[in-house]
Amino acid sequence: MPLGVVLRRTPGVTRWAKWYWEAVAVLPGAGPARWKELRREGEALEFHAATVPLTLWITDTEAYQVNLADSPPSIYVIIRKEPDGDMPLTVSLATASPYEAQDYADNGEDMVEKVPMPAGLVAWVQDFTDANHVEEEFVKRRRDKLRTDRIEDGRGDLRIRQDSDVYRAPRRVPS
Template identity: 45%
Template sequence: MPVGIIVQKRRINHPWQEWTWEPVGVLPWAEEGVRWRLLTEEPDRIRYHAATMTVHLYRSDTEAYVANLDTGAPAIYVGISEGDPAAGEWEFEPSFVSLSPYEAQDRTDSAEELIERLEVPPAMLEWLEAFVAKHHEEEAFVKRRRDRIDVEQVEDGKGDPRIRQTSDVYRAPTGRGRR
């Protein structure tokens, strides 16, 4: 599904920074090819349709989508990363969009992106629920059993069997060769 990423530039009261950038919304079924279209402009806040990105759903990730739906407040995760104004880019560029909380968590491990959890629009929510209903299959939990190894077994003096030893492998090193 093509999704428009809405990014807001907001004035803040900070001694070293005048503005902050943040993703604030999405537009389902947005027009392709849009780049930094002005949506609203107020004295302390400017909103842009920064880009149109595609949300992909995968049958292998339905467990993550179910976890998202089970929260009671399903979310879409949007990320922006620093752009290169010298190369003609904006200060921040949309870099990520997903309905999978697991994928969003993986991307938060680095500090390269600012990721926001936003409310899923009703049209996208219906689309996600239909996909999960069609493709999700519950997997039965199988508890792993421990190996039956005697952990109390005493092996005094035994080292790595792959290395030939003529004496105890646990002995302290001698001072031979030192002066």
């Protein structure tokens, strides 16, 4: 589903950041747009920055259930800084999976913004999840009965013949 992303630009509160950017809304079924100005309130501007596809995957239905159980359910918008472009930011992705959003947040280069999901989009994601989710049975791992306390540590690679500990101090070679 095409998803328009609305970004708001407000003046920064420190001298080091001239502008503060945040994702404030998503527009389900939006047409293509590239930094179209939507609203202006004083120095605050809202742009329809981009339209990106929202793709739902059958393998991520558990993540969608977690998102739908949250209050409110959200769309996660991944934004990248573009120092060389005509606009300072690029919307690279929108996802309904909090697990995928966490992966992008961990890399430290992307901004991940949480935007409330509109009611129609909540229903669409819920229908997809209900139709495709398969509950996986939890299987507890069992320890094997191998006795590891009988193995001598510190001997290094067993394929190399040696009689002593590999962690010994090196000997000084006479010169």
